[in-house]
Amino acid sequence: MFQRFYQANPEPKGELEYVNPFTLVVAVALSAQATDVGVNKATRKLFEVADTPEKMLALGEDGLIQHIKTIGLYRNKAKNVIALSKRLIEVYGGKVPETREELETLPGVGRKTANVVLNIAFGHPTIAVDTHLFRVGNRTGLAPGANPLKVELELERVVPERWKHHAHHWLILHGRYVCKARRPDCPSCLIRDICLYDDKTVA
Helix, strand or coil: CHHHHHHHCCCCCCCCCCCCHHHHHHHHHHCCCCCHHHHHHHHHHHHHHCCCHHHHHHHHHHHHHHHHCCCCCHHHHHHHHHHHHHHHHHHHCCCCCCCHHHHCCCCCCCHHHHHHHHHHHHCCCCCCCCHHHHHHHHHHCCCCCCCHHHHHHHHHHHCCHHHHHHHHHHHHHHHHHCCCCCCCCHHHCCCHHHCCCCCCCCC
């Protein structure tokens, strides 16, 4: 499976735009229940004026809201982004920490967000399970699980070491564009013949 993903796309990239580890944390936190396209549209101008925790704190909650009000749940997200910026300054000297445990102490940052940051910003072989990965893991038979944590742990177990760094991106892109929730595009799927999904669509 991963050999095929690699041949089709050797260097897969996440679709959220960011300029440094801090802006990546913010972008991922803002992307919960929102599209990457919508987040990118809002953060392009935001990151021009606030690309560090210090600048974000100076912008304040009201200033931040003006940039992100097109994103769902923007009031709560603004509160979290200001709070996590404050914590980064007070506890971590303004730098984004490089462990999952420390990242999860930041307001609005859960396991999935921490895994994305560890993978993209720091090159750790983590796998962040969102709705796309959860679906692909279960549908294909690669990593069946009743909840995201079970799918994540199973993926960590079954994905060969050499593919772990990019596995997250290959699977999310596959789920977003091919193995879609409502009508998966099975006829154009790279792994159709080895996928265990019973209800494959036909051309």
